[in-house]
Amino acid sequence: MAASLNWEAQAPQFHPDWEAFAARHGLTGWEAWFAPYDEDTYRFVLERLHADDVVLDIGAGDCRFALAAASRVKRVYALEVQPALVSACLQRVGEDLPRNLHVICANALDFPFPEDVTTGVLLMRHCTHFADYFRRLQAVGAQRLFTNARWKMAVEEIDLQASRPLFEHAPPGWYACTCGAVGFKAPAVPDAEVEDAVHEVKTCPQCHPTNPEDTP
Numbered sequence: 001m002a003a004s005l006n007w008e009a010q011a012p013q014f015h016p017d018w019e020a021f022a023a024r025h026g027l028t029g030w031e032a033w034f035a036p037y038d039e040d041t042y043r044f045v046l047e048r049l050h051a052d053d054v055v056l057d058i059g060a061g062d063c064r065f066a067l068a069a070a071s072r073v074k075r076v077y078a079l080e081v082q083p084a085l086v087s088a089c090l091q092r093v094g095e096d097l098p099r100n101l102h103v104i105c106a107n108a109l110d111f112p113f114p115e116d117v118t119t120g121v122l123l124m125r126h127c128t129h130f131a132d133y134f135r136r137l138q139a140v141g142a143q144r145l146f147t148n149a150r151w152k153m154a155v156e157e158i159d160l161q162a163s164r165p166l167f168e169h170a171p172p173g174w175y176a177c178t179c180g181a182v183g184f185k186a187p188a189v190p191d192a193e194v195e196d197a198v199h200e201v202k203t204c205p206q207c208h209p210t211n212p213e214d215t216p
C-alpha cells in the first residue's frame with residue numbers, strides 16, 4: 001500500500017485551478033481534498049471484506065486502498081473525481097493493473113453506481129453527500145458500507161439493508177441516521193439509563209426537523 005504521490009506537496013487542492021474545479025463539481029469545503037488515511041483505517045476495512053465482494057470505493061484518492069482491496073475481493077470499482085490522482089495511480093501501477101480493478105475518473109454524484117456492488121467504501125470524513133451515496137448504494141442492492149463519514153473518526157460497518165425506525169420510535173440514546181447525522185436522543189426521564197449501543201434510524205431532527213411521520 002505504499003504511496004508514490006507526495007500528497008502534501010502535489011495534492012490537487014494546492015493547484016491554482018483548484019477552486020474552479022471544486023465549484024464545477026459541486027464539492028465544498030474539505031470534501032474533495034485528498035488526504036490519505038492511515039494503515040489501521042484501511043486494515044479495519046480490508047479484514048472485513050469477503051472474497052466474493054464487489055466493492056465501490058467512493059473517493060478513491062490515489063487508489064492505495066482500492067489496490068489492496070483488489071487482491072482480496074472479486075472486483076473493485078475505484079471512483080475518483082480528480083484526474084491528477086487517477087493519473088498518478090495509473091502511472092504508478094502501469095501494466096500491473098489488476099484485471100479486477102476498474103479505475104474510474106468521474107464525479108460520484110453523477111456516475112451511476114454499478115448494479116453488482118455488494119459493499120461501499122466511503123473513506124471521506126468531510127463528505128457532505130452521505131445521504132445520496134447511502135440511498136444509491138441501497139438502491140443497487142449493496143449490503144454494507146464502510147465509512148468514517150458519519151462519526152468523522154473511526155470507521156464503522158453499516159448494514160445498508162437493515163430496517164430502521166423513525167426517530168420518534170427509536171429508543172433513547174445515541175443514534176445514527178441514513179442522512180449522515182449522528183446525535184443523542186435524550187430519555188423522557190432526565191438521568192434515566194440508556195443503552196450504550198448506537199441505534200440506526202431513518203429520520204432524525206437534522207433531516208426531518210418538523211414532522212418525521214411524513215417521510216416515505
Ligand SMILES: C[S@@+](CC[C@H](N)C(=O)[O-])C[C@H]1O[C@@H](n2cnc3c(N)ncnc32)[C@H](O)[C@@H]1O
Pocket residue numbers: 027031032033034035036037058059060061062063064065079080081082085106107108109122123124125
Ligand atoms: C480524504 S480523501 C480520501 C481518499 C481515499 N479514500 C483514501 O482513503 O486514501 C477524499 C477523496 O474523495 C474524493 N472525492 C470527494 N468527492 C468526490 C466525488 N463526488 N466523486 C469522486 N471523488 C470524490 C476526493 O477527490 C479525495 O481524493
